[in-house]
Amino acid sequence: MKVSVSVVTYQQASTVRQAVESVLEQQVDFPIEIIAGDDASADGTREALQQLQFEAPETVKTILRHSNAEDFGLTNVLATVDAAQGEYIAFLDGDDYWTDRQKLAKQVAFLDAHPDCVICAHRVQHLRKDGVRILSPNAPHGEGVYDIGALIVRNFAPKISTVIRRSALADLPEWYRLTSYSSADWLLNILAGRHGRVGFIDQVMAVHRIHQASVSANFGSLHMISDKLRAITALRSCLPQAARDLTRLERKLLWKRRIVRWSPRAFSVLRRLNGMARSHPG
Template identity: 40%
Template sequence: MMKVSIAIIAYNHSKFIIQAVNSVLMQQVNFDYELVIGEDCSTDNTGELLVNLQKQHPNKIRLLSSEKNLGVQRNYNRTIQACQGQYIAVLDGDDYWTSPCKLQKQVDFLDSHPEFTACFHNVLIYFEDESRAHHRMRPPDQRKVVTFEDLLITKTIPTCSLMFRNGLVKEFPEWAYSVYMVDWLLNLLCARNGPIGYIDEMMATYRIHPEGLWSSMSYIQQLFADMEFLELLDVYLGLKYNRTITWAVSDRWSKIAKDLIELAIQQPTADEAMTVLEAQWRAWPAKFKLPSALKRQIKGEIYGHFATESLVKGDIATTRTCLIKAVSFDPSWLRNWGWWSMGLRSFLQQPISEKLHW
């Protein structure tokens, strides 16, 4: 039996696919392996490049071509099902491995730890446009063992770092073909059968670029995709993990709220902030309705911010208006000492004739 199959998913990756394939071919191992490449009817010359690579390495590369575009989910599924190795490693066509010992180390880990269904390692997040500093994906305190419930809460495992035992993942459930998170699902399907181990070494690069399916989405769109996936997963699991999934969805709403607040307070006035906020809400998918309590909390937070800014600028009238609106949207401001402090300061600076009506 082939020891390892490397499943490479390729679509319009002409800029990157040669580097990805070569990063596999450079592996130093003491076992046989194969590259199974799912080429999904690219509109650039990815297919041509892969045909040439397959001709150069006919004993290593099996190329799965498509007459029509299958979509990333179905391409993932058919490529994984075609793998014949005892273990399967996954690599997207726009990422690449950096350590020639990666495969050997992961095989050694799984061979010596039969209790683990899979293993992964750290990767470098690389921003192709240099817009942000490159950094390690997993923190120094990353847990060495990842469970199914851990993965329900957060997407811990970089796809280009995963190796799992063949046979754990049969067919994807039908609903998986309508969501973005096929890699997250793959991790979960592995973890349902047992824990996943972590190797604390950086052995691959995860590339962020404008053409990437995930990286081309806005932060809020990514959070919506997370929530859609979690809600479908909750039903698929028969609500067995509903409490954990509900917490994970709530966490995404909190992140959305934080992002909206940060966007709104960049505006020069509270009125303009509210205009931007309402425009964001109108553009949201209809199935994701912001909970009314959270909506009021967001507005209260924004008005509280502008109350503070106005007080610093000496604009007492705007301070009073924003303080009143903050507490009208979110009464919890009344438990905030800062609100009372600002209220007293703005009240005491009013003309006497106005104090009687405040």
């Protein structure tokens, strides 16, 4: 198996078919499998996944949990990763979708050509409910290869953009598997990045929906910052080579936390203006 695609879902009955079909429509000359994990949805998501499995039994496999772990979906993600058989693992949430039918082919070709890279990411478009589309704010300009420091500080690899060598996820530390972090996706990238470099393709190949049920919408800026500071503390134990970059990010987050505490409204306005500078309608 060349590529396993981890698709995780929770209460996404209205969008999960589009997500899975965007994988099934990939134009590749290598075998792929879809490992769809559902976190005890009660809105018809499970039934939608079962129907998709019925329609494409040779490709779609399901892991249907009977209780929600309430850990930002980490248990669900890890279940799909542990079940994966592919040389590479790609990631997708049930409310997002891929837009380029050559996405997997391009990323696999990049990783095959760059054995020093363990991750390949690309630019993502964020779609708001009002139809405004925002390009990834932290993405590099131009195709390139980056070290783990850039990944730590810039966080330019959204989950739905990444294809990761499965071997780079074989030794995830116990603290990651057992602790709930809202920044779990970022942490997964960093932990994989211990084993090599990160490739970036400067093309928009996926859409991420921004809605009120998202982690970032519900968890709040101050809590998100505090959670990432806690994650940095955990990373120091297994990333001594990146101590300087972790400290740099820590200082940036401490500065942001001071602003949020001083004036949450001012921080919200700054974020909105930053998003408007990168957005366009339609």
